[in-house]
Amino acid sequence: MSPSPRQMHLGAFLFGVGHHLAAWRHPDVDPAGAASLAHYQRLARLAEAAKFDAIFCADNVGLSDAPAHLLARNALPYMLEPLQLLTALAGATERIGLVATVSTSYLPPYHLARKFATLDRLSEGRSGWNLVTSGSDFEARNFGLDQQADHASRYQRAHEYVKVAQGLWDSWEDDAFRFDAQAGQFFDPAKLHRVSHEGPHYSVHGALQTPRPVQGYPVMVQAGSSEDGQNLAAETAELVFTAQQTVEEARAFYQGLKARLPAHGRTPDALKVLPGVSTFVGRSEAEAQDKYEALQSLIDPAQGLGLLSAFLGGVDLSGYPLDGPLPELPRTEGWQSRQDLFSAMARRDNLSLRQLYQKVISARGHWTLVGTPVQIADQLEHWFQTGAADGFNVMGPTLPHGLSDFIEGVLPELRRRGLFRTEYTGRTLREHLGLPRPAHPAVLARQAIQATEVEASPA
Structure with missing residues (x-):
């Protein structure tokens, strides 16, 4: 039997009322939607009906310190906390993945591990954590600091942070809870594994009182493309969001990042790379260009x-x-x-x-495409088939219209070419992405001992 043809992975990047910085001024947009649950429910259901792998919510933890009269010209101060938002959206969806950004710089690892374990349980295995380290002084000042830590230090902390979080997710083996009323045993005490971590940045001794996530760990996502960011991604990430402007640059990034994986005992398939793409879709080139110019004129x-x-x-x-x-x-x-x-x-x-x-300005440095569904599909296919991407993080310039334009115009063309699914075949985000579920370290250790014993036993 021949292997199934490779297909794209698609994320729907939900960002207020649109990724174009002037989206809130467009007559088709309701600016108040950026803080409305109904707005995000509509977007999540649109993306799920289209069989996207995941929705993604970015975040930062501070309001820019730019003068108020300049801040008043854009909608960036008007956003919701993504983990709480995605927990609400878990109840409004059934299959689509839920990826939230949380910074390692300002939240203790225990809190992060418990929050994501809860989201993964409530969504039945659909969570993903987009790890950032935060990059601005105005964020640092919200946490009693004069300025952010230097770039290298933030990423050194992040490496240790991931180890601690994963240790906390492994507090319990998958089958630890027995619920044996007759024996009076709620869980098997041999399957509780407390964390005992002493490192340069964190001292953590304890365990989660939340069961192991359905997926073992949430899908690990990273968006940093610096040298430090790529090193962290090569060690820990399973999905990478990136901003690339040309196919040559995207191909170099894709191949360079995947070439780092063997040093960490990982294969290229263990990590998926999804560049961001903002699309202006029209029935003709002229219509697409008109949509683009209408937003550009509002800058x-x-x-x-x-x-x-x-x-x-x-x-x-x-x-x-x-x-x-x-x-x-x-x-x-x-x-x-x-x-x-x-x-x-x-x-x-x-x-x-x-x-x-x-x-x-249309997508904060991400790739922007203006054209018909066929023209846009041609470009996406070229990147996908020539080693520049495993799929794309779709950034509607306005929301919901930019996302629905992509779904109604470009997706049918990608499906006609066999490049995107018509139905979900799995239920968890890991299954959508073709990623394995991490086994519990204690289970792996027992299996290794058993294998050694079998090899040592006389024939």
């Missing part, structure tokens, strides 16, 4: 410069001419992969500040 220059400033380390760009080049800027301890991406785009395409923010 406020101060809003565009504010976006660049945030991703370029907080440097004030207001004193530079809009139609002049991006100035030489120091590399900061913030979002280094995005700093590198924006700087490379400006140099490669000889972009002015105005042209740079116009290019990135």
Whole structure:
């Protein structure tokens, strides 16, 4: 029997009322939807009916310290906490994965482990944790710090944090709870494994009072593309979201990241790479371009410069001419992969500040496609078939319309080519992604002892 043809994995990246920074000003958008459960229920059900692998909610833990009169020009301050939101959406959906962003810098590992174990149980195995380390000083100041830790230190903490969280998820073996009323034994005491961890950043001694997640661990997701981020992903991630602008850059990132896996005893299939893509879909090229231009026309220059400033380390760009080049800027301890991406785009395409923010404002540096369903499917297929992606994180420029345009236009074309599923074949996020369920370390240890004993026994 020949193997099944490889198919794309698709995430629906839910971001307020749209990924374009001016989405909230579009006449088809209800700006208040970004804080409405009904809005997110509609989006989640749309994505699930289309058989997406997962929905994804990004997050940060602070309000930008930009002047209030500049903040007032965009909808970024208007968002919900993703873990609570996805817990609510677990009850409104049945099969689609639920991926939430949580920072390792500002939440103790015990809290994170318990929250995700609960989400995984309540959703019957659909949770995913997008690990970030946080990249701004305004976030640090919410937690009593003057500034964020340096980039390398944040990622060193993250490596240890993952080990602690996984140890806590392994507090109980899968069959630890016996519920034996007659014997008076609620659980098998031999199958409780307390964490005893002393490391440079964390001291954790205890166990979760929550059963092991349905999936063993939530699917481990990472979005950092810096050197530190790729090292962390190669060791711990199973799904990577990335921002790439050209197929050559995407292919280099994809192949370079997967080449790091063998050093950690992992195979290329153990990690899926999904670049972000924002699509403007029209029945004709002209219609698609009109949709794009309608949003671009709503860009406020101060809003565009504010976006660049945030991703370029907080440097004030207001004193530079809009139609002049991006100035030489120091590399900061913030979002280094995005700093590198924006700087490379400006140099490669000889972009002015105005042209740079116009290019990135639709999806904050992610790939933007404007065209018919066939044209967009052609581009996605090219990336997928030439070693640049395992699928895509779809970023509707406005929501819900940008997502429904993709579902109604592009998905039928991908299915016609055999590139995307027509039905779910599994129930958990791991099953959707073709990822194995991690066995409990104690079970693996017992199996290893048994195998050794069999080998040592006389024939």
